[in-house]
Amino acid sequence: SYELTQPPSVSVSPGQTARITCSGDALPKKYAYWYQQKSGQAPVLVIYEDNKRPSGIPERFSGSSSGTMATLTISGAQVEDEADYYCYSTDSSGNYRVFGGGTKVTVL
Amino acid sequence: EVQLVESGGGLVKPGGSLRLSCAASGFTFSSYSLNWVRQAPGKGLQWVSSISSSYTYIYYTDSVKGRFTISRDNAKNSLYLQMNSLRAEDTAVYYCARDFGQMAPYFDYWGQGTLVTVSS
Numbered sequence: 001s002y003e004l005t006q007p008p009s010v011s012v013s014p015g016q017t018a019r020i021t022c023s024g025d026a027l028p029k030k031y032a033y034w035y036q037q038k039s040g041q042a043p044v045l046v047i048y049e050d051n052k053r054p055s056g057i058p059e060r061f062s063g064s065s066s067g068t069m070a071t072l073t074i075s076g077a078q079v080e081d082e083a084d085y086y087c088y089s090t091d092s093s094g095n096y097r098v099f100g101g102g103t104k105v106t107v108l
Numbered sequence: 109e110v111q112l113v114e115s116g117g118g119l120v121k122p123g124g125s126l127r128l129s130c131a132a133s134g135f136t137f138s139s140y141s142l143n144w145v146r147q148a149p150g151k152g153l154q155w156v157s158s159i160s161s162s163y164t165y166i167y168y169t170d171s172v173k174g175r176f177t178i179s180r181d182n183a184k185n186s187l188y189l190q191m192n193s194l195r196a197e198d199t200a201v202y203y204c205a206r207d208f209g210q211m212a213p214y215f216d217y218w219g220q221g222t223l224v225t226v227s228s
Binding site for chain 1: 143152153154155158165167169170203208212213214215216218219220221
């Protein structure tokens, strides 16, 4: 079955840049999406179609994708950005959806 | 305002069954594909199943094939997940999630989830 691989954790100081990677064999052909999940809450979409930001998401969140790797960048991370972040995509058929294992971002 | 409200979770013994429901409002239900996504305690998100707007396309993650059945009733604006032969590893919060659009297989709205606990 298809898998997306993320690092388990990333730490960053306030105001610095955090980068979270996501690798998957189908990413050259399929979009990557990124969800933020804070404790006890439902996930929130922060990046769609590799690099687009939904309305209401701060500009410090950006995404990129190259080859088999997608990256979520938080530029000037804030304490309120502490959360789990999940990449998401589909397999090459587009029928089966998959999340990465999640990355816990700590801002301190 | 789009709303998705799950119900039907609870405690069930291994091998038992449970039926989850998701009541939708605030959008044209029959125009959207819908999904179930789960999250085991302290673990990551896992897509479980999806169903297209017209019931034509249905998919499951491998670990639930043959045990879970997704369905919908467009007249009642409701999504369902029939879960049979439940196992301890099915213990999770189950979220109902809407696809953004026909050719956009990602989730734009989520419910708050319902907890399923499989334990003797």
